[in-house]
Amino acid sequence: MKSILAILVCCIALESGGQQKLLISTADFKSAAGYWKGSLTYLDYGSGKPFSMPANVMLSLEKTKLVVLSNEYPNEPKANNRDSLIISDDGTMLDGAKVVSREILEDGAVKIITQKTGNDGNDHRAALLKYIYILGKNSFQQRKEVKFVGTDQWIMRHEFLYSR
């Protein structure tokens, strides 16, 4: 319990104005490093329905601020690719989105939520974009949610669910 508190304290810095600033590092991704098998579910805006397919990934930590995701799609190998997640030098941003929440879950996994403004859909509608990462020894999730400007509802855009 003491160590969890210590980690939490270490991950929160006070800005000069007294506002709390959430900090992350590649250490948050460490327990999730390695190979995972699972699925990708995404919302097909054309049909308005979710679509699922098998998806595997190798998560590796590079340097001090870089996480590389080597994505495999067994049913569509031509779509295999490598993505990267970059942590800002000050640890407050993940891949260009502000860290708005960081917590340690009961099983020890780290849950990080980031947000940024952007656009989504074929018509590039303005939206708030939310990214949720759950990084544990036994499970790894990445989820993107979208809330279009003028609406109150978060829509699941895509979700990767993996297990060892």
Add this chain to the structure above:
Amino acid sequence: MQLSELLQKKQFPPVLPFRAGRDRLLLMNFTESNSELIPSMVDDTTAFSGYISKKIATASAQYGIGGYDENRTVYSRSKVFDTGEEPRRLHLGIDIWADAGTPVFLPLDGIVHSFAYNNHFGDYGATIIIKHQLDGFVFHTLYGHLSLKDLLHLEEGMQLNAGRHLADFGIAAENGHWPPHLHFQLIIDMEGKKGDYPGVCKLSERAYYLNNCPDPDLILGMMRYAV
């Protein structure tokens, strides 16, 4: 703060060999107002290349340059730009025109996002996209119309340092059948695309695309020298 404001405050190593204040840059015009751009010339890659080379040589310039937010007529040469009722004509990058083999350097540290050989007539040909992070902002630089050999040594996720010799201008046969030039573009959100991203959009989509693709001269720093 917007990405454009941040880039304005920074200086970057050169993308191309260029001596500011010494080398001349010729401002190119590919809009309807350029009456020299007759279809029979623009449609013929060899004739089009000759036209550009002559313009640059006559001006005693090192490069021809221009094109960001330019409404261009030259895209009628390729079906790549015909999309339904409204064709794509608004250019989202800066083109720098010079001989094939001209070297291209990386202006800031980055990670190889993706690369591809977009081998349609009028397309990018050999293309590299690099992902960057600067003071928390994540964005991409796209390099189009390169030499095919430049793709051979790359891997997605590879880390590259600023100043690295990234590529060379490709010949027409490998650059999408254009006169040799570099298409340099900034892109904030890749929209899930890999190895490709629109370099030309419909006029009706101008607001979105110019917001997502800020002025590349914020990194190039060359347009002020163009005459």
